[in-house]
Amino acid sequence: MVKKRKIPERKCVVTNEMMPKKELIRVVRNKDGEVSVDPTGKKNGRGAYLTKNLDVIVEAEKSNILNRHLNAEVDSSVYDELKKMVENNEK
Template identity: 55%
Template sequence: MKKRKIPMRKDIVTGEMMPKRQLIRVVKNKENEVSLDPTGKKPGRGAYVAVDVDIAKRAKKEKTFEKAFHVQLDESFYDELIKYADHLQARQELFGNDQK
């Protein structure tokens, strides 16, 4: 059986290349709205952050997505990102890295 290629993406906070399944996609659409993309299929410019609460908190502190997307973001966006990262991190600990 042929081994499948694992898609890799760069974590915007750490600059580290990681498997796409271990990252959270954040997308900016044409109306300059920034949102989380759990499906990975929303149209727009995407950026990735690791499924790690500490890295999500670092993104909030450094305002990483504001710099990447050149928009002003509300604190609630980063709070939602941290909450979602915590949720996914707990799922990965329970079920392994295959789950999304």
């Protein structure tokens, strides 16, 4: 019998849904308080996950939920990068 590998799941901070890590985008705050998008999911720092969905990213930007989760000021360029990633994924 082949043991099925456990798929790591993370919770989207906007929808509060548990989803496989690969279906989410990680935003990370490093020790210096810089917030960036982490496509690899391996950067050091405090991470927050968002569903790869434009509506979710727009909602996160409106509600400033990432600022609360990461205890940092999230620059609008981070949201722009997230939107670009999602738009590229949908093609």
